[in-house]
Amino acid sequence: MKYKNQFLLSILFIVFGLLVIFVPNKKIAKPEAEHQTQPRSSIDHLQMFGRVAVLDEGRIKPLDTYARNVLLQFSGKRTFETKPAINWLAKVLFTPWNTYEDKIFLINSPEIPMALNIKTDPHRRYSFSQIEQGLAKLRQLAVAAEAIEQKERNIVENEILRVYHNLNLYLQLRSTFSFTIPHPDFTVQETAAKTSLDFSESKSDFSFLDIALKADLLNEETQDLEKKKSDIWSASEKEFMRLLRNLYQWSLNSSRGGLALIPPVYPADEAWNTPWEVARQSFSNQDIRHELGLIQNMANAYLYEQQLEFNIAAKAFNLATQTRLSKSQKKATTKIPFELFYNQSQLFFYAWIFYLLAFFLFLLSLIWPRPLMHTIGFCVLVIAFIPHLMALILRAIIMTRPPVTNLYETFIFVGFITVLLGIVTELFHRKWLGIVVGSICGLIFLSIADKFSAEGDTLRMLVAVLNSNFWLGTHVVSITIGYSGCCVAGIMGHVYILQALSKPKDTELLNSTHRYILGILGFGLTMSFLGTMLGGIWADQSWGRFWGWDPKENGALLIVLWTAIVFHAKVARMIRPLGVAVGASLGLVVVMWAWFGVNLLSIGLHSYGFTSGLAVNLFIYAVLEVLFLSVSVILLRRKNIFL
Template sequence: MKKMTFTFLLAGLFLFPSALQAARNETLEAVLSRIPVQDAGRAKPFAAFAREAMIFITGRGQFENRSAAVSLWEWMADPQVWSGEPILPVKHLELRKEFSSDLVRNRIAPNLVLNDLAFAGKVNAARQKDQAKQRLTALERKEIELYQRAQLFSAIASARAPGFIPHPQEPKIAWVPLEAFTSQEGIHILENLFPAAAVRDVQDSLGHLLDRLKGGQAEEAVLAAEGFSGTLKNLLLSRDIALDETAIARELLYLKLKPFHLAWILYLISIFIWLAPQKKKVMSRVGLGFFISGFLIHSFGFVLRMLIAGRPPVTNMYESIIWVSWAAVLFSLILLFFYPSAHLPVIAASVATFALLIGESFPTFLDASISPLVPVLRSNYWLTIHVLTITLGYGAFALNWGIAHVLLYSLAFRKKKELQNSLGEYLYRSLQIGVIFLTAGTILGGVWAADSWGRFWGWDPKETWALIAILAYLAVLHSRTAGWLDMFGVAFWSALCFLTVLMAWYGVNFVLGAGLHSYGFGGGGLPYVAAFIVSDLLLILYFARRFKTKGRHG
């Protein structure tokens, strides 16, 4: 039996060919991806920069079925042509009107944006307003954003970003971009820093590579790319600049493996296996195998990300979604130890799949890039303890939310009594876990605040909403103890209480936008979250209505 599980575990891993294909033969993408660059305050493989830039510029991870790394190099090879291609998305309706005649499939070419003097004037006015800290309209924000997209495109196409060559003596200053090779002064600067011969080698190989890319000779471009990457490495070696290659390789592995993508696929497979009609014991184990391998990949991705960032990855919305879904699975596994049943993992797998899917579906406002921390968070010890504990609480409540829905469903549709009873038990247990972690995490936040800011509690919106969430679940717990709520009542109110968690988790940053925890702020997603909340409320109310009229227990 054990052997079987293991086989499926392996099978799960082999489902994803992209990770393996790269190892077999060198593609242009692979060679270009590996080159280390500096961007947004840290060194990273070119692939990471390319992905982030691509998402920012085009709103997608790749454009026209080319990998981001190759696309960026093609832009560099032929900036004139590409700056005339419609690649910048224009989503805002009023903004579309401004460019109506220039749009192709609601996209616009960068040079049309950059050369439009009237538009530049508007962007300038909006920026001045922003600098004066006045509130911008949605249109003004979108105008600035579109301009920034165009500017980033032009920076990449003209090789002004990212930085490729570190300063031999001053590792902290900005790396020199490839633009340096296009002018006499640039080459002069490089020749002051590096041996002239090595500089010339890079210049030649770069020219060669750009020619090949321009000519569309993909086959030969691979060789040229290898040449460029080799001469660049030699250039750095000539001054003994050693970049942390394992770090680059680690990040490449992370980008290639897409552990969180893989995790939700495995979770989803386990759900299908468990929900399949045949009730063979073997299949249940197989399902568990997929579920656990999903969890392992999820954990592995987490560790990788932590090693890359040099800190626990829980500092923005994207990372917290990853962590909360992981926590939900973790708690389901712990509960599974006490209550062996397939229901718990199915619910946990559904919650985790849903959360991870959301995490990767909105790359523009759930920023998946790994960026340095804002100063206030640079205290790894407390950050780890406080934030991880709080979000473990969110995870338990996410699981609780899932269980509450299934329980409401089974009550409304008169499912088996045993099922309802065991779901009621899980509901209560997950609620307990959530209360403990959220309480402890909030208190630890107070301890951190007292230690570094001199006060334990300051009515900051984030801490206040964490307290409100605790109070909400406490009200449910006490009402349950008092016997005012029956099984349906506990499920109904627990499901609603998750709204307070959503408010503490998402709403404080995105809706209220105030307070000390403002580092996680960013716009966007509100319509989606509102739609989610409304449809969830409707679903809960539907269950309640059906339960009151036709339901009750089996």
């Protein structure tokens, strides 16, 4: 029993230690409570609006995804006031004046609010109205930070640029639909003028679009006016001229940014347009007028809280834009339902929960060892694996490419393979080894991935050199499977050490774990070698050399060399099973170095992953690992188990 407790505590120490290292101040994503709170506006069901397609970062995606990414980018949170991101986005687009006081801008460095003369907020989140008075100063700081070379910028300078960029985007979003919002510039008071323009007499407040749609009538009414002196113009004629002047002014001064919601006017173009762009350039196009009109309908329904009308307008807008899409764009929009399902189902969250459950079942089994516990534990691991697998498949479908293209995706993919290896191990081993390893790996890698997902859209388009499904599918997939094999062997190495510490006499158990370490390490070596060499072949295909001692290539080679050293040292009888376990455990450090350590050097051809803040974590992990292994080896020496 004493040993068991020791074992249990040690495992807890490793798992939670790693979690603390990799997930500071951040909880795993929670599924959004869409209907939990009292709606403040009757327009709370925005699923139809979330389906609207938008071109962002080179990809056609649903507005729902866009809203999630932007809110995460602004506030570091996935919901705002417990409502989904799309509700927040709709508020910014349709009723921007209601968002001035919303504390959505996360500013991590306290130096920035101080410089802007804003009272620091304990939650580090600020509203537009708070920042507005310091906007000029922020712009100044951003210009200064921009002048510094990217490599040389410190955390605060990067944060200034991030906040400034976010504010700019907010301002652009705010004015995206400004053409639909009634404005004093377009008020019509004169009854005669209203009649001439075919407006109902009861309404006086109009939007840019309302008046722009009457531009023909306005032209007719004003074409002879230049011949008359302005002091003899009638009240209606003065109103017409004011409206025309304001139309002109607005189309000159309106923002060019915002959401690219309108598909290209000419099918040969690929770039989508913002509503303001088409309002300026293609207003004579009947389809465009119709689509802008539908946006206006949405805006009116939103303003007057008419849920049904809003949904109908959103659906009509979707259908209208759909008819103008090219074949490839249509194909891209067919994936929107998958993406919406992916967004809403929170598959990784459920996988994470079940991995945690599987691990707790293992801990429970230490106190209460029953065969049934093992069966349940195994089933829970498999149940956790299903959403993980589904999420990967969905991502591959959405992007039509293998699901490993950026650092974020490598974490979820390595997590997936390690769990798969755990399941396969358990099918043969049947003594919890696979469940322990699978659940620990699933937990750790999904947690790290969650941290990375805060960087914005994780479904990104690829730069030219990576844009090859064949090589992504072979080199990248096999090298990440190699990482996975070495990670599993590394975790098994730790399990071996803990088993040796707690049950030094149980040679059968130790031998069995030892054999699995060798098997999985061999698998890791094979896949890492294959991946490294396929990488060489890809490099030969696209850069003209098989091997160039590039940092990332070297990293992969280090994994291969390290694993080969462990195997040869075993054959040469330089190490015993404990040595193999320690070697496999150290292999984890080598894998971490190859995986993202080399990206920290910011040199070479592969430095495309995001890595800031990781260096310290990686270093702490390496130190802790060496410390743990050294202490264990010393303790085991006393139990007559040698390296």
